[in-house]
Each structure stands twice: as structure tokens, then as C-alpha cells.
Amino acid sequence: MRNSRIIGGLTLIFLLVLWQLAVTWGFLKPFQFPPPSRIGGAVVELATKGFPNNQHIWTHVGVTLWRIIQGYVLAITVAIPIGLLIGTVAVLDKLTLPIITFGRSVATLSLLPLVIIWFGTGELTKVLLIAYGCFWAMLSNVIAGVKYVDPVMIRAARTLDTGRLRMFVKVVVPATLPRMFVGARMALGVGFMVIVGAEMIGTIQGLGALIMEARTFYRSDITIVGMLFIGILGFSISTGLSWLETVLLPWNKGLEEVRR
Amino acid sequence: MMADTAASTGSSNPATAKIDVRGVSKRYATDDANTPPVLDDIDLTIGDNEFVTLVGRSGCGKTTLLNIIGGLVEPSHGDISVNGRLVTGPGEGKGMVFQQHALFPWLTALHNVGFGCRNNGVSAAESDRISRQLIELVGLQGFEDKYPTELSGGMQQRVAIARALATDPEILLMDEPFGALDELTRLEMQDELLRVWSAHKKTVVFVTHSISEALVLSDRIILLAARPGRIRREFIVPFPRPRQRTDPQMIALYDEIWRNLA
Ligand SMILES: Nc1ncnc2c1ncn2[C@@H]1O[C@H](COP(=O)(O)OP(=O)(O)OP(=O)(O)O)[C@@H](O)[C@H]1O
Numbered sequence: 175m176r177n178s179r180i181i182g183g184l185t186l187i188f189l190l191v192l193w194q195l196a197v198t199w200g201f202l203k204p205f206q207f208p209p210p211s212r213i214g215g216a217v218v219e220l221a222t223k224g225f226p227n228n229q230h231i232w233t234h235v236g237v238t239l240w241r242i243i244q245g246y247v248l249a250i251t252v253a254i255p256i257g258l259l260i261g262t263v264a265v266l267d268k269l270t271l272p273i274i275t276f277g278r279s280v281a282t283l284s285l286l287p288l289v290i291i292w293f294g295t296g297e298l299t300k301v302l303l304i305a306y307g308c309f310w311a312m313l314s315n316v317i318a319g320v321k322y323v324d325p326v327m328i329r330a331a332r333t334l335d336t337g338r339l340r341m342f343v344k345v346v347v348p349a350t351l352p353r354m355f356v357g358a359r360m361a362l363g364v365g366f367m368v369i370v371g372a373e374m375i376g377t378i379q380g381l382g383a384l385i386m387e388a389r390t391f392y393r394s395d396i397t398i399v400g401m402l403f404i405g406i407l408g409f410s411i412s413t414g415l416s417w418l419e420t421v422l423l424p425w426n427k428g429l430e431e432v433r434r
Numbered sequence: 435m436m437a438d439t440a441a442s443t444g445s446s447n448p449a450t451a452k453i454d455v456r457g458v459s460k461r462y463a464t465d466d467a468n469t470p471p472v473l474d475d476i477d478l479t480i481g482d483n484e485f486v487t488l489v490g491r492s493g494c495g496k497t498t499l500l501n502i503i504g505g506l507v508e509p510s511h512g513d514i515s516v517n518g519r520l521v522t523g524p525g526e527g528k529g530m531v532f533q534q535h536a537l538f539p540w541l542t543a544l545h546n547v548g549f550g551c552r553n554n555g556v557s558a559a560e561s562d563r564i565s566r567q568l569i570e571l572v573g574l575q576g577f578e579d580k581y582p583t584e585l586s587g588g589m590q591q592r593v594a595i596a597r598a599l600a601t602d603p604e605i606l607l608m609d610e611p612f613g614a615l616d617e618l619t620r621l622e623m624q625d626e627l628l629r630v631w632s633a634h635k636k637t638v639v640f641v642t643h644s645i646s647e648a649l650v651l652s653d654r655i656i657l658l659a660a661r662p663g664r665i666r667r668e669f670i671v672p673f674p675r676p677r678q679r680t681d682p683q684m685i686a687l688y689d690e691i692w693r694n695l696a
């Protein structure tokens with residue numbers, strides 16, 4: 175375990191050195207593959223002077239984070255009750271299935287022109303695009319969670335004279351929680367996919383905007399920094415979500431251990 | 435000598451019928467029409483406070499019959515009544531222990547046991563008190579706050595037994611409840627079950643693969659035959675409890691059941 179981490183670290187360092195040397199020796203063009211030293215320089219530049227127009231890296235991170243949080247929370251709070259309802263009522267499930275399949279299949283960013291016409295190029299548009307992407311991922315998981323509650327649980331509850339309301343609140347909902355967390359994690363991934371595109375328009379703030387602006391100025395080093403920060407951000411939130419899951423669903427821990 | 439200990443099919447007809455199974459047949463929807471039914475025209479009357487055990491080879495329909503009595507599975511033909519009233523669903527005084535423990539993984543052992551009490555409007559404090567008692571009865575004190583995944587298979591099974599007992603149902607339907615237990619714990623649980631059964635006047639329908647377990651526990655042993663699932667024979671176990679497995683009469687009856695099973 176510890177050894178494999180050391181080996182992983184060494185491999186990474188080795189690859190970075192190789193990359194640096196490949197550029198120094200002229201095998202790779204610096205504006206196509208900016209070497210690690212240039213990327214390091216770009217991080218420093220972003221942290222001190224800022225780019226573009228003196229936009230500090232923390233401004234970009236903060237703005238992106240805030241947009242994702244708004245869209246994500248909006249999507250999840252809407253998707254959970256709707257998903258619980260659709261999953262519980264079989265007729266609704268049948269009726270909504272085509273809509274959901276369709277909604278999921280529409281690539282979120284293809285909606286961009288329409289959403290701009292409806293809501294302009296401001297914050298609302300970006301938040302709604304993120305929310306749209308997250309919504310379907312969450313919704314389909316909540317529905318599946320409810321539909322595939324272990325029938326053995328329902329049977330056991332029925333032998334204990336569980337009324338309809340308690341069956342829903344005390345059996346169906348808790349049984350659905352692990353699947354909801356799966357949905358929440360998938361939705362987060364979608365949110366990060368959408369954000370770069372959503373920030374392409376009408377803003378110079380945010381990691382997506384940073385990447386687009388860098389393109390205009392042929393600053394591929396800054397593009398890579400933008401990518402790195404999106405990755406770090408996504409990784410951190412995802413880790414936070416896993417932590418939240420172990421806190422909120424302590425009973426699921428044993429299952430996880432078996433799965434590994 | 436065996437003639438007075440083994441009665442033939444259908445002869446037993448207790449005066450006070452608790453459970454009445456009348457002409458029950460079962461064919462699952464997935465079965466094709468050529469295969470014989472899982473259960474074929476089963477008639478079975480179980481008296482109040484009687485302890486009846488179903489034995490038979492794997493796949494002969496014991497779980498199916500138990501689920502039908504419990505109101506969880508609908509028979510294709512025939513019907514079940516309890517206390518003279520048709521059974522239309524589970525619950526209502528029919529406690530059940532499943533072959534797979536079926537605990538709620540999101541609840542601790544204590545709250546699993548108390549689930550039925552809470553359904554019936556018992557206060558949280560009272561439900562916890564009852565649950566603690568039952569957890570002690572099944573020998574799991576100290577594990578009240580563990581989640582099912584943190585318990586061994588046998589422990590989970592014991593929590594499931596405690597859960598079925600918590601609402602004090604008049605009928606207990608138990609599907610191989612001691613299957614996952616070691617021999618010693620199994621014997622202890624058999625004693626406890628007999629104690630609960632006699633102290634609380636319950637009617638028990640019990641499924642097991644162990645003939646000696648059936649002999650130690652039951653008033654009557656029903657031997658099921660597979661496909662078509664019929665009652666092959668019933669055996670009355672007339673010996674007073676507690677019973678000794680080494681008792682020559684018990685051994686003789688064991689041999690007789692064994693011969694009929696094969
Ligand atoms: N839900 C189901 N759908 C279709 N067939 C089923 C279903 N449940 C059981 N069966 C079939 O019915 C027959 C009897 O099954 P059942 O579970 O009642 O057996 P059993 O006597 O309890 O066996 P075991 O001792 O192995 O638990 C088997 O042939 C099985 O394949």
C-alpha cells in the first residue's frame with residue numbers, strides 16, 4: 175500500500191522530468207506541450223498577477239465553485255422529490271420514461287444558444303445549464319433506487335404490519351439512499367463537464383473562462399493550469415461527498431468493505 | 435411399535451384449528467405448463483398452540499408453503515384461514531423469520547427488533563425496552579447498536595428471530611431460522627424457542643432440514659414430497675419435552691422419517 179504510493183509518486187516525477195527534457199531537447203513544441211516548468215510559472219503568474227485582466231486564480235476557482243454549487247444543489251433538491259414520486263408510482267414511471275431518456279440524451283451544451291435567448295448571458299444561464307446536466311443524472315438514479323429496493327425488505331416490513339406512510343419513510347427512502355449518493359456523484363461529474371462550456375460565454379471569471387481566454391492568447395500553459403484546478407476541485411468535492419456518505423450512512427460501510 | 439408414533443396423512447384434526455390450509459396449489463408464473471406444480475392440493479390443519487415442522491428435500495416447496503400461509507404469496511388454488519378468517523395478506527399476528535435474515539441494513543440491531551413495535555404505535559422507550567429483552571434472549575447483549583453488516587450470519591439470524599418475536603404474534607412462521615448457527619447455539623436457541631412457545635401460547639410452523647431438530651421441537655412433523663409438492667406423510671411426536679436425542683424411541687422415529695425422506 176505504502177510502497178505502491180511511493181512507486182506511483184516516483185513514476186509521476188519521472189514522467190514530468192521526461193516531459194521537461196523532451197521539450198528542452200526539441201522533441202515537443204513548447205506552445206503545444208508547455209513543459210512542467212512553464213506550467214509552474216503560469217501557476218505563479220495566476221496567483222500573483224492574475225489572468226486575464228488581473229483575475230486572480232482564487233477568483234476563478236471561487237466563481238466556478240459557486241456556479242457549480244448553485245446548479246448542483248438546485249438540481250438535486252428538485253430531482254429527489256420528483257424521483258421518489260416517479261419511482262413509487264408505476265404509472266408515472268411508464269409515462270415519464272421517454273421524457274427522461276430524451277432529456278438525458280440531449281447534450282447539455284447544445285442547449286446553450288436557446289438558454290442564452292431565454293435568459294441572456296448572465297449567471298442564471300450558467301447555473302441553469304449546470305442544473306440541467308446534474309438533474310437527469312440524479313433523477314434517473316433516484317428513480318432506479320426506489321424501483322429496485324430489495325423486495326425482501328418490503329416483504330419483511332409487510333410481515334411487521336408496516337403502514338403505507340411508514341413503508342415509504344422508514345423503508346423505501348433509507349433503502350434508496352446509497353443509490354442517491356451514486357446519483358449525486360454522477361451528477362457532480364456531469365456538473366464539471368458542463369461548467370467549462372457554460373463559462374465560455376459572457377464572462378472572464380471562472381476556470382472555464384480562464385481556459386477559453388488562454389486559448390485566445392495562445393497560452394496553453396494557462397489552459398493546463400485551468401484543467402488542473404478543475405480536476406483538483408472535482409476531486410475535492412467528490413472526496414467530500416464520499417466522506418458525507420460515510421457520516422450519513424454509517425450502515426453502508428460494511429457493505430463497501432465487502433465490495434472492495 | 436412404530437404404528438402408534440407415526441400417524442398417516444391427514445388423520446390429525448385438532449378440535450381448535452388455528453391455521454387451516456385448504457386445497458392449496460401453487461404454480462409460479464415462470465413455470466411452464468408441463469412441470470408439475472410446486473404445491474399440489476395441500477390440506478393441512480394446524481391446531482392452536484401446536485408446533486408443526488415442515489421437512490423435505492431442498493426445493494420441495496417448504497418456503498413456498500410458509501409464504502402462502504404467511505400471506506406473502508398467493509396460492510394458485512385453494513385458500514388459507516387463520517382463526518376462521520381468510521388470510522389476505524401478511525402481518526396481523528403472523529410473525530415471520532425468513533430463510534435469508536431480511537434485516538433492514540440501515541437500522542441497528544436494536545431498532546430492527548423494535549421496528550414492528552414502532553409500527554404498532556408503541557413508544558420509543560417501551561420499544562427499546564422490549565427489544566433489549568429480546569436481544570438478551572437471543573444472546574446478543576452488547577450488540578444492540580451494531581448494524582446488520584457488522585454482525586455474523588448467525589447473529590443476523592438471531593436478530594431476525596428477536597424481531598419476529600417483538601410484536602408477540604400468536605403465529606410464528608420460521609423458515610430454517612437456525613440454519614446459520616453452530617451446533618451449540620442452535621441447541622440453546624431451540625430451548626429458548628420452546629420456552630417462548632410454551633410460555634406465550636404460540637402456534638409455530640417451522641421449516642428445517644434437520645430431522646433431529648424437528649424431533650426435538652415439534653408436536654407434528656410434515657414430510658413434503660417434491661414436484662408435485664404434496665404431503666407425503668405426517669408424524670406425530672408424542673414424547674414429553676424436554677426430549678433427549680439419545681432416547682431410543684426418538685432414534686426409532688428418526689430412522690422412520692429418514693426412510694420416508696429418501
Ligand atoms: N419466486 C419464484 N418464482 C419461480 N419459482 C420459484 C420461486 N420461488 C421458488 N420457486 C420454485 O419453487 C420450488 C420450491 O421452492 P421453495 O423455495 O419453496 O423450496 P424449499 O423447499 O424452501 O427449498 P430449500 O429447502 O432449498 O429452501 C423450487 O423448484 C423453486 O425453483
Ligand SMILES: [Mg+2]
Nearest residue numbers: 496497533609
Ligand atoms: Mg426454503
